[in-house]
Amino acid sequence: MIDFLVIGIGRMGGIHARNLAASRVRGARLKAVCDTDEEKLEAFRKKHPGVETYKDYREAVLRSGAEAVIVATPHYSHTEISEYCLVNGVNVLSEKPQTVTVGEARRMNAVAAEHPDLLYGIMYNQRTNRMYAYAKKLMDEGALGELRRVTLVVTDWYRSQFYYDMGGWRASWNGEGGGLLINQCVHQLDILQWFVGLPVSLTAVVKTVNRNISVENDVAVIMEYPSGATGEFVASGHEPRGTNRLEIAGDKGKIVIDKHKMVYIAYERSEREINASVTAGYGSTRVKKTYATYGVFRKLADAIYGQQMRVVQRFADVLNGKAKAPTAYGAEGARALEFINAVYLSAYTGRKVRFPVDADEYDELLAKLKEEESIKCP
Numbered sequence: 001m002i003d004f005l006v007i008g009i010g011r012m013g014g015i016h017a018r019n020l021a022a023s024r025v026r027g028a029r030l031k032a033v034c035d036t037d038e039e040k041l042e043a044f045r046k047k048h049p050g051v052e053t054y055k056d057y058r059e060a061v062l063r064s065g066a067e068a069v070i071v072a073t074p075h076y077s078h079t080e081i082s083e084y085c086l087v088n089g090v091n092v093l094s095e096k097p098q099t100v101t102v103g104e105a106r107r108m109n110a111v112a113a114e115h116p117d118l119l120y121g122i123m124y125n126q127r128t129n130r131m132y133a134y135a136k137k138l139m140d141e142g143a144l145g146e147l148r149r150v151t152l153v154v155t156d157w158y159r160s161q162f163y164y165d166m167g168g169w170r171a172s173w174n175g176e177g178g179g180l181l182i183n184q185c186v187h188q189l190d191i192l193q194w195f196v197g198l199p200v201s202l203t204a205v206v207k208t209v210n211r212n213i214s215v216e217n218d219v220a221v222i223m224e225y226p227s228g229a230t231g232e233f234v235a236s237g238h239e240p241r242g243t244n245r246l247e248i249a250g251d252k253g254k255i256v257i258d259k260h261k262m263v264y265i266a267y268e269r270s271e272r273e274i275n276a277s278v279t280a281g282y283g284s285t286r287v288k289k290t291y292a293t294y295g296v297f298r299k300l301a302d303a304i305y306g307q308q309m310r311v312v313q314r315f316a317d318v319l320n321g322k323a324k325a326p327t328a329y330g331a332e333g334a335r336a337l338e339f340i341n342a343v344y345l346s347a348y349t350g351r352k353v354r355f356p357v358d359a360d361e362y363d364e365l366l367a368k369l370k371e372e373e374s375i376k377c378p
């Protein structure tokens, strides 16, 4: 039985804490929670009198005796708290994003590498989606052949002005280091890099549409991949009926993943074979289609308990010797962040950005955006 401490019991951490307290995670129990907000602690104590409560995360880590910590505080504090856990011999599962800048993520990963005996995971819960797991298997097997095209459309993150006005740290450079990209799209960008890796370069435009915020809620990106393939990534948070679609086309087939269903189309002959053999202007091939879905019961369970609980379960399973690897290692968090930093760099400098991203250049840009925001909203 693994004793957990949840640091930050706001919207997300509150769900983690409740799931653990209700024994919904096998082989895990809630030992303690921590939050800087005394009112939240008081409310939690009333409902869960047996759970220790702390106001200071350092004290919580040192005194609770928990073997595993879930960090669910605002982004900028994720690595500071995760590092403190590792240095003090405690396993840690960080909420996404790993942090805000790729430079800080690289620094954190160096710290984690010094503690290989401890588990450092990150809450990339969308990886538990069965369709993505199937697509990942296809990608790892090379089922699509040479990468030709990637199209990711994520316009279903509708967020109203009311949402932005709710949390002080949300949708600002000073509070969370970005907008739609860093808060919401980081999930899909993790999935994208999980499947096809990072591009060699990208060019981006970001905008704020019909919201009183200083960060973006509209994004358009063109990517170039090492194979020569191109990609487009479009995201928005202002379409009441948005789309969620990932298409990956290869030489030997393609996958199309929508919100609740996907299809894998395997070509009988590769595009190279078709092109080498046809003597007409057009060409085609017979195909085999395989379908997969999110699953009705799974969707229902995820809606009730949160898809995130599957990540906590896997994390506990690894610590209990029942699984080999967590849903995502913390170090993998740097990759989607690098993509996001590249998008901001490109959008704010008006030029193509190459990978690996220059972390110092991004730090300078972010410092400038934070300063300008502070001047506008002191």
Ligand SMILES: NC(=O)c1ccc[n+]([C@@H]2O[C@H](COP(=O)([O-])OP(=O)(O)OC[C@H]3O[C@@H](n4cnc5c(N)ncnc54)[C@H](O)[C@@H]3O)[C@@H](O)[C@H]2O)c1
Pocket (backbone or CB within 6 Å): 007, 008, 009, 010, 011, 012, 013, 014, 034, 035, 036, 037, 040, 055, 056, 057, 072, 073, 074, 075, 077, 095, 096, 097, 123, 125, 167, 183, 308
């Ligand atoms: N995995 C997901 O799908 C998902 C969904 C929502 C939020 N999140 C992530 O969870 C994190 C928190 O988001 P939220 O919506 O719950 O925010 P929130 O503002 O509702 O909760 C954050 C909590 O952390 C507390 N806190 C802040 N600094 C602290 C510190 N130093 N020590 C202890 N407590 C501290 C705050 O008082 C607050 O209660 C964010 O990084 C967000 O990206 C992830």
